Structure formats: C-alpha cells, structure tokens
Amino acid sequence: MTAPKYRFLSLGAGVQSTTVLLLAAAGKIPAFDAAIFADTGWEPPEVREHLDRLEGVAAEAGFPIRRVSAGNIRADALDPTHRFASMPLFTLGPNGEKGMAPRQC
Secondary structure, eight states: OOOOOOOEEEOOSSHHHHHHHHHHHTTSSOOOSEEEEEEOSOOOHHHHHHHHHHHHHHHHHTOOEEEEESSOHHHHHHOTTOSSBSSOOEEEOTTSOEEEOOBOO
C-alpha cells in the first residue's frame, strides 16, 4: 500500500505564489490540498487584505489557505532577553566595518 500524496502550496503572497494559486483555482494546473502561509506576525495590512481575497478564491476552488505562525518575528528580533538573534541581522560598525549578529537557528 502506498502512502497518500498531498499537494501543498507554500504561499508567500507575492507575485509568484499568488499566480500559482490563481492558476490552480482556475483549473489551469492541478489544485492543491491546501496553501500554507507562514505568518511572520509583522506583515503589512496590505498583505493581510491580499490574503483575505486569496482565501475566498481558494475556498471557491475547494482548497483552504492555512495561516501558521510561531510568533512575531519583529518582537523576537528586538527581545533583549534573547542571547542570539533568530534571523540574520547585519550590522555596521562606527568605522564602517560590516558584521552579523551572533545567530542561532
């Protein structure tokens, strides 16, 4: 017996992933079981409005958009209690030297 195969779209809500979602919704390419949007918690209102519209399109086509999150990337980056940055933060020293904050994934 073979395992079921699922089709997911990694939806960043930019031009490319939006186009792929719209093509699937129009039946031009195979539909997805779901589209996954990884919410950073720091998206501008326009992105949220765009996602709201896409959710309606996807729902009519028979597949959901799932918004997932692990918190707010901005709050995490600015948290003074974190010893390491969770994303690459580039620095510029007083004499113009370039660097990167210590990072731990």
